[in-house]
Amino acid sequence: MPLYQTNPIKIYNSITGKKEIFKPINEGHIGMYVCGPTVYSNVHLGNVRTFMSFDMVFRYLKHLGYKVRYVRNITDAGHLENDEDAGEDKVAKKARLEQIEPMEVVQRYTVDFHNILNTFNFLPPSIEPTATGHIIEQIELINKIIENGFAYEVNGSVYFDVHKFNEAHEYGKLSKRKLEDLIHNTRALDGQSDKKNPQDFALWKKAEPQHIMRWPSPWSDGFPGWHLECTAMSTKYLGEQFDIHGGGMDLKFPHHECEIAQNEAAKGISPVNYWMHANMLELNGSRMSKSTGNTVNPSELLSGENKFFSKAFTPGVIRFFNAQSSYRSVLDLTNDGLLASEKGFYRLMDGMSLLNSIKASDNSTIDIATWRQNCYDAMNDDFNSPILIANLFEAVKYINQIKEGKASITKDDLELFKSTMHAFVLDVLGLENTAESNSGSDKLAGAVDVLIKLRQEARANKDFALSDKIRDELAAVGIQLKDGKEGTTFTTN
Template identity: 85%
Template sequence: MQLYQSQSLKIYNSLSGKKETFKPINEGHIGMYVCGPTVYSNVHLGNVRTFMSFDMIFRYLKHLGYKVRYVRNITDAGHLENDADAGEDKITKKARLEQIEPMEVVQRYTVDFHNILNTFNFLPPSIEPTATGHIIEQIELIKNIIDNGFAYVVNGSVYFDVHKFNETNEYGKLSKRKLDDLIHNTRTLDGQCDKKNPQDFALWKKAEPQHIMRWPSPWSDGFPGWHLECTAMSTKYLGEQFDIHGGGMDLKFPHHECEIAQNEAAIGKSPVNYWMHANMLELNGQRMSKSTGNTVNPHELLSGDNTFFSKAYAPSVIRFFIAQSSYRSVLDLTDDGLLASEKGFNRLMEAMNLLGSIQASKASSLDIESWKQKCYDAMNDDFNSPILIAHLFEAAKYINQLKEGSETLTSEDLNILKDTLNTFVFDVLGLENNASNNSGTDKLSGAVDVLIKLRQEARANKDFALSDKIRDELAEVGIQLKDGKDGTTFSIQ
């Protein structure tokens, strides 16, 4: 018997606004689609949080014994600035600014995306399709939507007729928005004059002469609409209806709303049974924004080369920090929070390392089976990783008591404890046991702090030659000192 047959999993469905008992369309099989990155820049840390949440979900579903087909796309064309139907393609703009080919941009940032996810110990998806690899499927989908009367052609571009669709369907049911309200709050934008209504969205855009990325179609040489790409790729690999569709909260409207409309218009079916949305990541209590400078990317967080954090953090520490909050909650990234997570992570890893030296007893003073089920109950409750981690710390406390001899476990219960901890710590949460490496990092930090103090003393004594010597020799071994108003910090290059 597979584990999923003995566990009752509940998932918060954004479509219904409540937790629902999960029942896959085909028993033992799950189709899951998650909107991937638009590869025109380094992956955003907020996106990493979203993908990390679904990596954990993927891991748990696999652990339960489901055969999961996890599809996460790469958007490499068609995503215009400001998620709109007018303006420049994000990838084309980057290519123009750097004077390189668009596909060089795609390649560079796809590699970066994969490198970052590998650093954080992600499992690869089952399929990672690209938008440019599915132009034919998108054209066929547009034909179906036109034939069914829900799209129109203007000057070589094709637009989805939201008002026509809303006569027989419900546009806005995922985001809980009413079309009348959208009409009232919409202002006419430049570049949308071809549309019958501002709420309509592009399925195919005719390419302007300067637009590099273009493909032939029955309507014009052009490119697909951003929303259409995910509908084409998800239904190609998961079928007209599938189990789970995930993404960031910011995609709920209009992107996911448009996906539902496209699928219902083309096929006549609602595509997804369970819509899941990961919430936003903030930095020091404020939304991350390049324009305000309140942002940090994964490379900077991992290297310590930033002005927000006191040190570099290991990938598993960051992963542990993210898992300590529900995927549906807004998460505030702070230095204090990461420092606390680092301590907690190290404490958990130290307990895991102690496990090998624990001796079994003839009797158990702990109810291990009950504790084990609590771990499953946490994950079965909409993947509640914070509650799971609380139970893991409970186990860490047990382990220390076992080591001290104040608690006992039979050989069978000790094996259950080890297996369960390994399952949830490493297989489900995706953490890596580098507590010893962290210990080494802490020692290095201590040594550098000593040198920083010696340098401060040298500067106070006007011994600038010694001050510069300490700075320069640290730089030679890859340790960069940064002097700021709050003192001197360092990063490892």
């Protein structure tokens, strides 16, 4: 029996503002779409946080036994500079600045994106479609919306008629906006727009002569509007209606709102059952921004080459830091916060290592089944990873107590304990035990054991100068000795 049958999960649905019992359209199967990056520059750290949160969601759903098709797109065209659609394609702009081909920019930053995500131990999505690979689908979608009377063509560009749409549907239902408020709050136009109303958005944009990325269409040589690709690709790979759509909070409006509108205008149905929005990442209490310099990119954080942090942090520490807060909360990236997480992370990992060496007894003083269910309950409640981690630290306490002989565990419970820890720490949270994955660790362990024995002999002979020297010099190269009841162990953090 798959785990999901005994583990109903609740998901906070952004469109209703409530936690709801999750029920997939097809039992045992889940379709999940997450808006991916625009590959015109190095991936933004905040973007990494969003994808990290959904990576955890993906991992947990898979762990529960769901067959998940996870689609995360690459936006490699059509992302306009601003909502008035007067800007140029971001990719084309960058290409001209750097004097290279647009697809070269796309390639470079796609590779960078994948490298960063691999470093952070992400699972690859099931499908990673590109906007440029789905121009035909996007044109078909525009045709349908025009046919249904919710779009109009002007001078080779096609716009979505928001006012018309709002007569039969509800534009703004995701972001809780009313069209009349939007009208009231729109800035005055400069009169250059082809749009009937400022709230309308482009489905197809005619390319200016100097615009490099362009495709033929029934209306003009041009490029698709920036909300269209997600609708086209989610429909193609997940169907007209699917289970989960995720993305950063900042995409809620207008991007996701427009996705709903496009889908309803084309097919008459709302595309998504559960909307999930990951909250923002801040740096030292305020928004990351290139213009103010309050920003750090993923590779700078990992290398330590930045002005905000006192040292480099490993991918595991950063993943752990992220998992210690809810995906729905604003997370503030600070030096103190990372240092605290680093210590906690290594404590958890030391516990994982120790778990392999503890011995079973005839009885259990710990209720492993209840503890295990607490872990599931945490994740079942809208993927509450902070509560899960609190339970994992309970587990670390158990491990240490067993190790010290202050608690005991039966063989069966120990097996369950090990497999559960493995499942949550490694599979669900995606953390890697760096201490154990060192290459040549067997030889290292052998060498350190020799030193441990020498130190024990020195201590037996009361030669504390020598024993302390061994301990201190090992510490100096990053090997910490830990004296326990049953001998000395070491860690290589």
